Amino acid sequence: MKNLKKYILSAAVLVAFMSCSSEDDNPVANSVTLEFNNTFGDTPIILGDATSSSATVNTSDAGQVHHFQEVKYVVSNIRLIKADGTEIPYNVNDLDNGATVVNQSNPETLSYVLSDIPVGDYSEIKFGLGVRSDLNTLDQVSFPDFYDNAGANDTQMHWEWGTGYRFTKIEGFYDTDNKELSFHSGSTLEGEEGNYTQGVDAYRDITLTLPTTAVVGNSAPTISIKADFDYLLSGDSYTVTLVSTEDITNNATPSAHTATEMMKFVDNIGGDSNTTSPGMFSIISIEN
Numbered sequence: 529m530k531n532l533k534k535y536i537l538s539a540a541v542l543v544a545f546m547s548c549s550s551e552d553d554n555p556v557a558n559s560v561t562l563e564f565n566n567t568f569g570d571t572p573i574i575l576g577d578a579t580s581s582s583a584t585v586n587t588s589d590a591g592q593v594h595h596f597q598e599v600k601y602v603v604s605n606i607r608l609i610k611a612d613g614t615e616i617p618y619n620v621n622d623l624d625n626g627a628t629v630v631n632q633s634n635p636e637t638l639s640y641v642l643s644d645i646p647v648g649d650y651s652e653i654k655f656g657l658g659v660r661s662d663l664n665t666l667d668q669v670s671f672p673d674f675y676d677n678a679g680a681n682d683t684q685m686h687w688e689w690g691t692g693y694r695f696t697k698i699e700g701f702y703d704t705d706n707k708e709l710s711f712h713s714g715s716t717l718e719g720e721e722g723n724y725t726q727g728v729d730a731y732r733d734i735t736l737t738l739p740t741t742a743v744v745g746n747s748a749p750t751i752s753i754k755a756d757f758d759y760l761l762s763g764d765s766y767t768v769t770l771v772s773t774e775d776i777t778n779n780a781t782p783s784a785h786t787a788t789e790m791m792k793f794v795d796n797i798g799g800d801s802n803t804t805s806p807g808m809f810s811i812i813s814i815e816n
Contacts, residue, residue: 560608560642560650560742561750564630565812566599568758573599575632578706588761590769594709596700599632599757602678602685602693604659605733608645609652611741616650618642623663623674629683630755650742653751657798657807658695658731664715665692691717695730696797698760702770709770711760711780713794716787728787732798734806740814752812755797759808763796 566573568586575597576583583595604627606618619626631637658664666686668675678685678693685694696713716727742749761768768778779789799805 555647555745557644557646558744558746559748560645560744561748562603562606562640562642562653563750563752564603564638564640565752565754566630566632566638567754567756569756573632573757575599578701586758588758588769589767590761592702592761592770593704594700594702594761594770596632596698596709596757598697598699600683600685600694600697601630601755602658602695603628603630603640603655604663605654605656606642607654608642608650608742609654611649611651614648615654616646616648618645621663623659623667623671625673627659627674629678629685631683634682645744647745650738650744650749652735652737653811654733654735656731656733657809658714659693660731661715661726661729664731687714691724696794698757707770707772709780710785711790711793712785713790728791729801730790730794730798732794732801732807734798734809735804736806736809736811738814739811741816742814743816747816750815752815754808754810754812756808756810757797759796760793761796763807764805765795765800766792768792768796 568584571584573596574582574584576595577597585593585595587593604623605620606626607620608616608618610616628640629637666675677683685697687694692714694712694714696711698711700709701707702709713730715730717724718727738751742751771777771779773779773781776786776789778792779785780793797808799807
């Protein structure tokens with residue numbers, strides 16, 4: 529009888545062990561890491577002030593040399609698409625848990641981890657450059673974490689007049705005399721408080737096809753994404769020549785920055801809203 533009890537106990541332990549092992553070997557979800565690489569062409573961007581000798585220098589199609597001191601942009605509304613077409617949204621209505629500010633000067637922000645992604649084979653990724661119009665208010669109550677992150681002193685992605693978030697913030701210098709380059713993008717509102725209507729919509733929805741399948745299962749893949757800021761002045765939509773503040777055409781300085789001129793830069797980096805162009809974004813690699 530004692531031997532029989534020992535046998536039953538051993539069998540129960542073995543079944544429990546096999547059950548645990550089976551669950552570990554067959555996860556229902558895992559993480560996916562988005563790794564953002566900000567570049568001029570294939571050259572990683574190094575930031576610098578006006579007199580920096582180490583900053584990455586780029587030359588536009590119009591022949592203007594320029595470099596950046598600050599590069600920041602908002603990524604939100606992230607969706608992963610399975611090979612069978614199933615779309616997996618990632619906290620798309622929750623800026624606290626589904627949006628991030630990519631800040632070139634802060635390496636921690638260049639990787640964004642998506643947690644609890646269902647097991648499967650993924651062939652596409654979609655995300656927003658900026659914030660959808662239905663969420664684009666400075667809402668400290670609903671999304672306190674994102675509000676604080678976007679408004680922090682080292683981030684400053686709030687518009688001063690409080691109608692929404694900055695989507696992109698680029699500061700730098702151009703031409704050999706290092707004139708100021710300053711580009712801030714974001715959607716605008718028209719009308720008066722309590723009766724606002726949508727002005728220009730600077731939000732852009734980006735769709736990228738993965739060159740190889742991202743397999744979520746026992747592995748937690750990393751999707752490396754390139755943001756090529758050569759597109760800012762030399763995009764598919766416009767070749768921009770920066771000018772002084774006396775002439776507002778194609779300008780990118782705070783004192784002479786209109787919604788019309790802003791949208792040229794937006795269409796370059798985010799793609800024309802009437803097309804499926806991904807603008808400056810492309811996939812570098814998938815690591816499973």
